[in-house]
Amino acid sequence: MIAPGGTIGILGGGQLGRMMAIAAAQLGYRTHVYAPEENPCGGDVAAEVTRGEWTDNAALGRFADAVDVATFEFENVDAGALAYLAEHVRLSPPARALEVAQDRLAEKRFVADLGGRTAPFAPVDSPDDLARAMADIGAPGILKTVRFGYDGKGQIRIADGDDPAAIWAEMNGAPSIYEGFVDFAAEFSVIVARTAEGATRVYPVPENRHEDGILAHSLLPPPDVVTRQSDEAIALAETVAAKLDYVGVLTLEFFAGPDGPVFNEMAPRVHNSGHWTIEGAATSQFENHIRAICGLPLGATRMTGTRVEMHNLLGNIEGHAALSDPDVHLHLYGKGEPRPGRKMGHVTRVIV
Numbered sequence: 001m002i003a004p005g006g007t008i009g010i011l012g013g014g015q016l017g018r019m020m021a022i023a024a025a026q027l028g029y030r031t032h033v034y035a036p037e038e039n040p041c042g043g044d045v046a047a048e049v050t051r052g053e054w055t056d057n058a059a060l061g062r063f064a065d066a067v068d069v070a071t072f073e074f075e076n077v078d079a080g081a082l083a084y085l086a087e088h089v090r091l092s093p094p095a096r097a098l099e100v101a102q103d104r105l106a107e108k109r110f111v112a113d114l115g116g117r118t119a120p121f122a123p124v125d126s127p128d129d130l131a132r133a134m135a136d137i138g139a140p141g142i143l144k145t146v147r148f149g150y151d152g153k154g155q156i157r158i159a160d161g162d163d164p165a166a167i168w169a170e171m172n173g174a175p176s177i178y179e180g181f182v183d184f185a186a187e188f189s190v191i192v193a194r195t196a197e198g199a200t201r202v203y204p205v206p207e208n209r210h211e212d213g214i215l216a217h218s219l220l221p222p223p224d225v226v227t228r229q230s231d232e233a234i235a236l237a238e239t240v241a242a243k244l245d246y247v248g249v250l251t252l253e254f255f256a257g258p259d260g261p262v263f264n265e266m267a268p269r270v271h272n273s274g275h276w277t278i279e280g281a282a283t284s285q286f287e288n289h290i291r292a293i294c295g296l297p298l299g300a301t302r303m304t305g306t307r308v309e310m311h312n313l314l315g316n317i318e319g320h321a322a323l324s325d326p327d328v329h330l331h332l333y334g335k336g337e338p339r340p341g342r343k344m345g346h347v348t349r350v351i352v
């Protein structure tokens with residue numbers, strides 16, 4: 001167990017780390033943010049900030065020496081930095097979880113091997129691979145970069161009859177994966193917290209609505225089509241967490257498909273689709289993440305109301321008007337200038 005007053009290192013400087021740091025402070029811990037950017041919004045609420053690149057082993061080493069445990073709010077930490085860190089400090093979640101989740105092919109194969117359902121997929125590294133994948137799997141489909149894609153970035157939607165050579169040219173040679181398009185009724189996510197002893201707590205499952213590939217709304221309870229599929233998805237998430245010896249909060253995203261839940265991707269961290277838990281659940285995803293990585297027992301995950309809605313403030317900080325409703329809570333991330341599509345904050349409404 002990490003004693004009160006201990007320091008939690010957070011790799012990444014964004015809003016997820018910011019909300020983790022707030023939860024850590026409540027439990028009596030200090031936080032130390034490591035990030036490459038100049039004014040990380042997570043740094044505003046941390047005791048210390050180290051500005052460093054993901055390839056700067058000297059800076060990473062000093063950071064590792066200064067913290068009792070290190071965790072991630074950002075999953076694309078480079079493999080070299082991960083290996084270096086793992087030698088110098090306890091990482092929760094373990095490096096293996098990041099390695100799997102960083103790679104869309106590896107995560108789909110990992111989940112398929114555990115009996116999970118995925119969209120049909122094939123690796124694509126050339127126009128010929130793409131032509132073959134489109135013929136075998138069929139169109140419509142989506143071509144995604146294997147690494148570094150998030151919020152719909154690095155993705156091209158493909159329709160029947162599209163020219164594989166022209167599409168491949170747009171990927172700039174990045175190793176890619178072609179996925180058949182899932183005809184889903186809704187999207188949802190499973191958020192599970194797991195301790196080093198293997199105890200787990202799973203949050204009620206939200207329906208997630210995306211706009212332009214970016215999460216815009218999480219809604220609970222979800223529609224019946226999601227509720228009918230959530231037990232199977234939760235069982236898969238718990239199996240994945242156990243197989244990875246996972247410690248902390250893990251998120252799996254699913255489509256409610258025609259034959260059951262279809263795994264889309266996992267995030268080895270707290271997740272935007274769990275922001276509703278700050279006021280909408282007995283214990284927030286951020287608090288349970290900190291409890292898990294510090295060796296404390298997990299808190300209850302039940303909803304605090306009958307309905308909860310989370311709405312992202314994308315490219316704007318205009319959430320104050322919503323506060324005229326006394327059941328609404330506003331979170332702004334202190335990111336400065338809004339840019340189109342940028343996650344600036346969120347509002348949560350809890351209906352008792």
Ligand code: AMP
Nearest residue numbers: 119142150151152179180181182210213
């Ligand atoms: P991702 O970056 O994989 O989360 O994709 C972003 C969004 O694109 C998802 O939330 C879905 O709305 C959509 N999407 C991604 N992959 C597929 C797929 N295979 N079939 C249908 N929609 C998809």
